Amino acid sequence: MQNRKCGDAAPSDGRDLEVYVSGPDSARDLLKEYAAPESYSTAEAFVALWPTLIPGRDRLALRSELGECLAQQMGDGVRNSVDGWLDDIFAIFRPWRFLPAKITPPVLPWQGGNDLIVPRDHWLWLSRHVPTAQSTLLLDDGYFSVTVDHADEMISQLAALL
16 A cells, blocks of 8 residues: 555645645635536546546446446535535544544444545544444445445445344
């Protein structure tokens, strides 16, 4: 696995960590540059926005109907505000308001071995610190192909908990 820094899921032109360290307002301005609705109107537009974070298998997954839906939903998530995205990024740097060790409902973290958006170390940490974690690592998948190619398995795993 290649070496990665916190913030790799954010713009990777060298400004990302500097902006995050300078505070939420600077980071918000940077993320707004990447939140234009047309950037998420199709999976193809989304891939064009983040070419270095979406490897081959994820690109194939995004060509599916579910993949198109995922790209559009990501656009919906930033249409009115980037604050949720900002919270995700700053969660890496700040204490959480709960203890993962105290989580009692089942948690089902899935991770692709070729995920370039969420570092595998984050999945591994959650898997080790959430006592009810039932973790799945799929070495050949990426961020999107895990969901697109394994949605039925995920739903079956969730349904088994009901």
